Amino acid sequence: MENLPSTVSERRGRTSKSQKPSLLIVMAFFSCLACLYVAGRLWQDAENRVVLNSMLKKNYDQRPKVLTVGDKLMALGCKDIEGKIIETEMDLTLAKSQGYLKNQKSGSSPGKKLLVVIGVYTGFGSHLRRNIFRGPQGDALRKLEERGVVLRFVIGRSPNRGDSLDRKIDEEDQASKDFLILENHEEAEEELPKKVKLFFSAAVQNWDAEFYVKVDDNIDLDLEGLISLLESRRDQGAAYIGCMKSGEVVVEEGEQWFEPEWWKFGDEKSYFRHAAGSVILLSKNLAQYININSGSLKTYAFDDISIGSWMLGVQATYIDDNRLCCTSNIRQDKVCSVA
Incomplete structure (x- = not known):
C-alpha cells in the first residue's frame, strides 16, 4: 500500500508523455493543411492572372484600330x-478669296449676262408706287428685261404670316410676276439691315448680272439715267457706287436715326464713309461677297451703314457719284430725286 502513490504518479507521467506527441501531430497536420490552403490560393491567383492577361492580350489584339x-x-x-x-x-x-462662287444658279438665259438687277424696296401699302415703276401700260419692266435690266419689288412677309397683307402681295405677284418675296424676312422697319443681306444674296443666286442695285421706292428714279451710268462702269471691278457721305452718330435713344451701338464709332461719334441708302450700286463680286459671308456679316441700325461696314473689309473701289444724291425734288442731271 505504501507503493500506491508512486504508481499513480508514474501512470500520470506516462499518460502526459503519451499525449504530447499526439498534440504535436495534430498541430503539424493543421499546419500542413494551412500551408496547402495558402499555397493553393496563391497558385489559383497566379493562374487567374495568367488567364486574365491572356484574355486582355487577346481583346487588345482584336480591338479595331x-x-x-x-x-x-x-x-x-x-x-x-x-x-x-x-x-x-x-x-x-x-x-471666297475672289468673292464669287463657281457654277452659280442663274435666272437669266444661258450665255446671256444681264447688265443689272434692281431691287426696289417696297411695302404692303405701296401699290401706287409700284405702278409708277411699271409704267402706264404696265409693261415697262418687261421691256427693260429685253435690254438686260431686271427690276423686282423686294418685300418680306407679314409679322402675322399668311394674313390679308401676304395674300394681297401673292395675288399681285401672280398677276405681275415682278416681286422678289423674301420668305425668311419679316417686313418691319427695324429689320431693314437684315433685308439688305437677304436681297443681295437672293439676287446673286437667281440672276447673273454685272451690277446689283438696291433702291428705295420713295424716290423718283430715272431708269435710263441709271442704265447709262452703269454702262459707263462695265469694266469697273469691285465697284461700290453711290452718294457717299458720313455724318454724326446719334447717341440719344428715342431720337431719329438713333444708333444702339454708337460707342463703336470712336470719340467723335462719326460714321465712316458710306453710300446713302436711297440708291446703292454694287458690282457682281461685291454682291457675291455678301452672299457668301451673309451668315457672319455684322448689321447696324441702318442698311446703308451696314453695307458700308462690309465694304471696309474688302478691296472695294469707292465711287462717289453726286447723280445718286436724292436730296431734293430737282433733278438737274440726277438719276434720282425726292418723290
Missing part, C-alpha cells in the same frame, strides 16, 4: 472621292 479618313475611303473603294473633296475645298477657298 482607329481608321483615318484615307483608310475608310480606301476600304470603301472610294479613294478618288478624297481627291475630289480636296479639289472642291480648294475651289471653295479660291472662290
Whole structure:
C-alpha cells in the first residue's frame, strides 16, 4: 500500500508523455493543411492572372484600330472621292478669296449676262408706287428685261404670316410676276439691315448680272439715267457706287436715326464713309461677297451703314457719284430725286 502513490504518479507521467506527441501531430497536420490552403490560393491567383492577361492580350489584339479618313475611303473603294473633296475645298477657298462662287444658279438665259438687277424696296401699302415703276401700260419692266435690266419689288412677309397683307402681295405677284418675296424676312422697319443681306444674296443666286442695285421706292428714279451710268462702269471691278457721305452718330435713344451701338464709332461719334441708302450700286463680286459671308456679316441700325461696314473689309473701289444724291425734288442731271 505504501507503493500506491508512486504508481499513480508514474501512470500520470506516462499518460502526459503519451499525449504530447499526439498534440504535436495534430498541430503539424493543421499546419500542413494551412500551408496547402495558402499555397493553393496563391497558385489559383497566379493562374487567374495568367488567364486574365491572356484574355486582355487577346481583346487588345482584336480591338479595331482607329481608321483615318484615307483608310475608310480606301476600304470603301472610294479613294478618288478624297481627291475630289480636296479639289472642291480648294475651289471653295479660291472662290471666297475672289468673292464669287463657281457654277452659280442663274435666272437669266444661258450665255446671256444681264447688265443689272434692281431691287426696289417696297411695302404692303405701296401699290401706287409700284405702278409708277411699271409704267402706264404696265409693261415697262418687261421691256427693260429685253435690254438686260431686271427690276423686282423686294418685300418680306407679314409679322402675322399668311394674313390679308401676304395674300394681297401673292395675288399681285401672280398677276405681275415682278416681286422678289423674301420668305425668311419679316417686313418691319427695324429689320431693314437684315433685308439688305437677304436681297443681295437672293439676287446673286437667281440672276447673273454685272451690277446689283438696291433702291428705295420713295424716290423718283430715272431708269435710263441709271442704265447709262452703269454702262459707263462695265469694266469697273469691285465697284461700290453711290452718294457717299458720313455724318454724326446719334447717341440719344428715342431720337431719329438713333444708333444702339454708337460707342463703336470712336470719340467723335462719326460714321465712316458710306453710300446713302436711297440708291446703292454694287458690282457682281461685291454682291457675291455678301452672299457668301451673309451668315457672319455684322448689321447696324441702318442698311446703308451696314453695307458700308462690309465694304471696309474688302478691296472695294469707292465711287462717289453726286447723280445718286436724292436730296431734293430737282433733278438737274440726277438719276434720282425726292418723290
